[in-house]
Amino acid sequence: DYRLNDQSKVNPLLPQLKESEILATISKLQSYTNRYYRHNVGARASNELADSWRALAPGRTDVTVSQFNHPNFVQKSVILEIRGTVAPEEIIVIGGHLDSITPQAVLRPGGRAPGADDDASGIATLQEVMRVLLQSGYKPERTIQFIGYAGEEAGLLGSKDIAKAYAAQGRNVMGALQLDMTDYKGSSSDITLITDYTNAPQDDFVAALAAGYLPELKVVRDVCGYACSDHASWTANGYAASFPFEAAFGEDNPRIHTTKDTLSQIGNSAAHALKFARLALAYAVELGSDHG
Numbered sequence: 001d002y003r004l005n006d007q008s009k010v011n012p013l014l015p016q017l018k019e020s021e022i023l024a025t026i027s028k029l030q031s032y033t034n035r036y037y038r039h040n041v042g043a044r045a046s047n048e049l050a051d052s053w054r055a056l057a058p059g060r061t062d063v064t065v066s067q068f069n070h071p072n073f074v075q076k077s078v079i080l081e082i083r084g085t086v087a088p089e090e091i092i093v094i095g096g097h098l099d100s101i102t103p104q105a106v107l108r109p110g111g112r113a114p115g116a117d118d119d120a121s122g123i124a125t126l127q128e129v130m131r132v133l134l135q136s137g138y139k140p141e142r143t144i145q146f147i148g149y150a151g152e153e154a155g156l157l158g159s160k161d162i163a164k165a166y167a168a169q170g171r172n173v174m175g176a177l178q179l180d181m182t183d184y185k186g187s188s189s190d191i192t193l194i195t196d197y198t199n200a201p202q203d204d205f206v207a208a209l210a211a212g213y214l215p216e217l218k219v220v221r222d223v224c225g226y227a228c229s230d231h232a233s234w235t236a237n238g239y240a241a242s243f244p245f246e247a248a249f250g251e252d253n254p255r256i257h258t259t260k261d262t263l264s265q266i267g268n269s270a271a272h273a274l275k276f277a278r279l280a281l282a283y284a285v286e287l288g289s290d291h292g
């Protein structure tokens with residue numbers, strides 16, 4: 001249910017989230033020539049992300065890292081699962097996309113596509129939530145899955161395959177949160193909740209999480225106008241999805257999908273992304289600590 005009743009679990013964890021950790025992960029991801037879903041370098045980025053996630057929880061038998069094979073392209077999605085202690089069949093998803101795109105990268109494997117904000121920022125944000133949950137020893141009652149989707153830029157291809165497979169298997173995803181572009185503060189407001197192709201009751205819950213745990217942040221709502229990120233794949237398969245976004249429509253990072261989507265262009269800071277990490281942690285712990 002959408003009540004805020006886990007302050008005693010959330011509040012000690014929030015201060016452990018570090019901007020420096022998010023910055024380091026964005027820096028690493030933007031250093032690949034590109035993370036294009038059809039190039040081998042894009043496949044390597046996925047494989048190395050999986051290895052780095054495995055290193056976060058050595059020896060935890062309730063934690064597994066797997067890669068989801070997409071039949072039509074080489075880049076795999078990456079899934080880290082923390083198995084729930086009470087209701088492991090009830091799944092909470094925190095996602096972002098690990099691929100990047102520019103016209104140069106589409107043309108050839110050596111084409112540059114740093115994708116710092118779109119969407120290394122989202123991957124770094126969810127990875128920092130995963131790091132704190134794992135290193136604090138937090139054990140959720142429900143299963144929490146962190147997913148780095150492949151092939152988002154080509155039409156939400158990775159999340160389409162995954163959400164379709166989960167629906168076909170009758171898996172019980174209680175909610176999905178999408179993190180795509182979290183580090184460019186283009187608006188006076190801090191967080192923009194995208195309200196189309198999302199679930200309204202869950203959007204209200206996310207707004208309540210911000211009001212309850214992050215009262216200093218200004219949260220507004222806006223529409224995208226189309227299926228603009230992986231949340232739409234979960235919605236299309238009947239699951240509740242929400243999408244907190246970096247800025248209001250038209251005020252988002254103008255350099256995405258260009259070779260200039262780099263950390264230096266967003267002030268070498270992850271201060272904006274840290275707000276999304278805090279929101280995502282509150283979402284994961286409040287929903288992850290419930291059970292049916």
Ligand SMILES: N[C@H](Cc1ccc(I)cc1)C(=O)NO
Nearest residue numbers: 118223224228229248249252
């Ligand atoms: N177009 C999306 C990013 C995007 C999402 C929402 C809004 I409003 C504007 C832009 C994209 O490139 N996702 O990878």
Ligand SMILES: [Zn+2]
Nearest residue numbers: 118153256257
């Ligand atoms: Zn994009």
Ligand SMILES: [Zn+2]
Nearest residue numbers: 118119180181
């Ligand atoms: Zn994106």
